[in-house]
Amino acid sequence: MSPILEITDLAKYHPSASESYIFTNINASITEPEIIAVLGGSGQGKSTLLRILSSLDRPDEGAVRFKGQTVDEWKPRLWRMNVCYVAQQAVMLPGTVEDNLKAPSKIHQQEFDRKLAEHLMNRVNLVGLDWAGNAEQLSGGEKQRLALIRSLLLRPQILLLDEVTSALDAYSKQCVEALLQDWRERYSTTIIWVTHELEQARRVSSRVWFMGANTLLEDRAADSFFQAPSTETARKFLYAFSAQGGS
Numbered sequence: 001m002s003p004i005l006e007i008t009d010l011a012k013y014h015p016s017a018s019e020s021y022i023f024t025n026i027n028a029s030i031t032e033p034e035i036i037a038v039l040g041g042s043g044q045g046k047s048t049l050l051r052i053l054s055s056l057d058r059p060d061e062g063a064v065r066f067k068g069q070t071v072d073e074w075k076p077r078l079w080r081m082n083v084c085y086v087a088q089q090a091v092m093l094p095g096t097v098e099d100n101l102k103a104p105s106k107i108h109q110q111e112f113d114r115k116l117a118e119h120l121m122n123r124v125n126l127v128g129l130d131w132a133g134n135a136e137q138l139s140g141g142e143k144q145r146l147a148l149i150r151s152l153l154l155r156p157q158i159l160l161l162d163e164v165t166s167a168l169d170a171y172s173k174q175c176v177e178a179l180l181q182d183w184r185e186r187y188s189t190t191i192i193w194v195t196h197e198l199e200q201a202r203r204v205s206s207r208v209w210f211m212g213a214n215t216l217l218e219d220r221a222a223d224s225f226f227q228a229p230s231t232e233t234a235r236k237f238l239y240a241f242s243a244q245g246g247s
């Protein structure tokens with residue numbers, strides 16, 4: 001099976017110091033639609049990696065191929081429709097909740113799927129939200145869920161999630177996790193999910209990318225990563241969580 005996404009010798013310099021790398025020598029390939037949890041300490045370049053995969057940023061070395069072709073071989077709009085990035089700080093477009101839900105279909109000249117939008121709003125615990133309300137005035141957690149739905153409505157083949165449940169209460173988080181697991185199964189979507197919550201990574205992912213020492217240090221099945229990481233850096237990372245008694 002040919003890979004849907006292939007990352008080859010990827011490197012990004014530190015913007016403030018061109019001699020040093022945020023990360024270097026990242027190689028990975030995805031053939032099966034699965035949920036990959038991206039873990040690692042702060043500043044290891046997890047968000048930078050997602051931004052490069054989504055074509056919002058460019059690598060300094062190496063290449064990313066979606067279905068065998070690099071960013072430059074794709075039309076930018078088509079790449080972004082298929083490889084969708086959902087940021088931690090959800091950005092609302094000016095206008096109402098409904099304007100925001102309709103924005104992707106307008107940009108990509110597709111029909112707005114109102115039924116699907118309503119279904120998704122229900123699934124993420126936003127059932128009573130006023131579609132005529134100003135999107136800017138939503139809470140952080142409401143914005144996060146609306147931004148996620150906006151991306152799902154495009155039915156991307158690859159979904160890049162950057163700490164998208166960080167502002168959610170436990171129940172809403174559970175709803176989002178369940179939705180994304182169902183979604184992957186139904187639409188065969190590959191989901192690459194940066195999270196700082198180990199319990200969340202355990203619940204949702206079948207594979208882990210662990211970033212450390214300025215590279216992709218481990219690329220493993222989630223079970224085996226959590227049971228026995230193969231690097232000292234990852235062992236220390238997991239130990240720090242268990243020592244805190246946190247997730």
Ligand SMILES: Nc1ncnc2c1ncn2[C@@H]1O[C@H](COP(=O)(O)OP(=O)(O)OP(=O)(O)O)[C@@H](O)[C@H]1O
Nearest residue numbers: 014015016022040041042043044045046047048049
């Ligand atoms: N636009 C930028 N200007 C300056 N430095 C940047 C920029 N973007 C990223 N960096 C630096 O690159 C490094 C990696 O940042 P990035 O946000 O990708 O890490 P991260 O692993 O996602 O961190 P966290 O877990 O804290 O969100 C950091 O040292 C950050 O300061």
